[in-house]
Amino acid sequence: MDLPRLDMIKFREGSESERIAFSAELVQSFKDHGFVKLTRHGLPEEMVKRYMKAAEDFFNLPSEAKMEIANPRGPWPQRGFSWVGAEQTSKLRMENLEKQDGWDELNDAREHFDAGPPGDTEYPNKWPSEAALPGFRGLMEKCYDMFQKVCLEIMEAMEVGLELPPGSLVNRCCPASSELRLNHYPRIDLKVLADGKIKRTWPHTDFGIITLLFQDQVGGLELENRRHPGTFMPVLPGPVNGPTEMVVNISNTFQRWTNDVVKAGLHQVSVPIAMKQQTTGFCPERYSGIFFFKAHRDTSVGPLPRFVSVETTALYDEITALQYQQKMTGVLY
Numbered sequence: 001m002d003l004p005r006l007d008m009i010k011f012r013e014g015s016e017s018e019r020i021a022f023s024a025e026l027v028q029s030f031k032d033h034g035f036v037k038l039t040r041h042g043l044p045e046e047m048v049k050r051y052m053k054a055a056e057d058f059f060n061l062p063s064e065a066k067m068e069i070a071n072p073r074g075p076w077p078q079r080g081f082s083w084v085g086a087e088q089t090s091k092l093r094m095e096n097l098e099k100q101d102g103w104d105e106l107n108d109a110r111e112h113f114d115a116g117p118p119g120d121t122e123y124p125n126k127w128p129s130e131a132a133l134p135g136f137r138g139l140m141e142k143c144y145d146m147f148q149k150v151c152l153e154i155m156e157a158m159e160v161g162l163e164l165p166p167g168s169l170v171n172r173c174c175p176a177s178s179e180l181r182l183n184h185y186p187r188i189d190l191k192v193l194a195d196g197k198i199k200r201t202w203p204h205t206d207f208g209i210i211t212l213l214f215q216d217q218v219g220g221l222e223l224e225n226r227r228h229p230g231t232f233m234p235v236l237p238g239p240v241n242g243p244t245e246m247v248v249n250i251s252n253t254f255q256r257w258t259n260d261v262v263k264a265g266l267h268q269v270s271v272p273i274a275m276k277q278q279t280t281g282f283c284p285e286r287y288s289g290i291f292f293f294k295a296h297r298d299t300s301v302g303p304l305p306r307f308v309s310v311e312t313t314a315l316y317d318e319i320t321a322l323q324y325q326q327k328m329t330g331v332l333y
């Protein structure tokens with residue numbers, strides 16, 4: 001089974017009834033899978049291609065250049081480079097938060113780069129020098145703005161689909177506090193993965209509102225099959241020469257806002273489906289580009305009034321998006 005693939009132009013340029021139909025299908029796919037694929041997402045193809053190529057250029061820098069902009073471990077938004085093994089996604093799984101101890105030895109075979117809003121003075125970004133990587137910062141800042149815009153549009157559609165007052169989601173996301181990420185999974189021996197202590201990315205949910213994801217042709221991203229909890233199915237890369245497909249998943253903040261009406265999509269990165277039966281050899285390197293769309297730092301991530309009633313009590317506490325981010329980032333290390 002592949003994920004529903006929705007054409008976003010129907011929301012952007014469609015008639016009122018097309019906008020309503022798109023929004024209903026979007027909500028349904030999120031309720032069923034926690035995931036959707038969007039085509040004609042409005043992001044220039046050329047820009048997405050350059051974004052993915054920039055990931056290769058960045059991770060090909062010498063280690064010293066990457067370590068110069070290393071992310072300081074700790075409970076604050078991530079900025080700059082995180083080396084292989086720095087982050088342990090196994091700890092992020094909501095139900096594992098209390099029983100973290102046994103999860104300490106599970107590592108991710110992944111390095112990544114994170115950037116927050118352009119010009120963020122509270123948590124400044126860390127860029128490689130212009131000499132080392134010409135144009136990288138400019139491109140990332142442009143992508144950030146475009147990704148933020150498309151996420152706001154998805155929030156608009158969710159307001160329609162969930163029959164929420166216009167602006168009730170969108171207004172919680174301005175000014176921007178999202179994060180852009182580049183992921184690199186180095187080539188790895190299948191035997192290492194088979195040992196069970198290292199995975200490309202352990203099952204987890206992301207902690208923002210929604211996540212946008214672009215992947216190369218290697219494959220390996222998997223989402224939980226909600227019909228058979230605990231099992232996973234592949235989110236296959238789009239056609240090689242076709243237009244880019246944007247994968248979108250629901251993250252914890254949206255689950256909290258809707259008091260579990262729309263739940264976050266559990267996902268992992270595993271061995272690509274074509275190599276599952278193989279016991280020897282190497283898993284090729286893989287790149288992905290991600291945008292963690294987040295709520296404004298002072299906004300509450302407690303359930304919205306519309307999802308709480310006498311019969312339906314609030315499942316989550318009223319803390320700010322920044323406090324929640326700090327709590328979750330603290331868990332990662």
Ligand SMILES: O=C(O)CCC(=O)C(=O)O
Pocket residue numbers: 181183201206213215221267268269287288290
């Ligand atoms: O690389 C991928 O496809 C997924 C990575 C991921 O889940 C994350 O960075 O949160």
Ligand SMILES: [Fe+2]
Pocket residue numbers: 204205206267
């Ligand atoms: Fe993720």
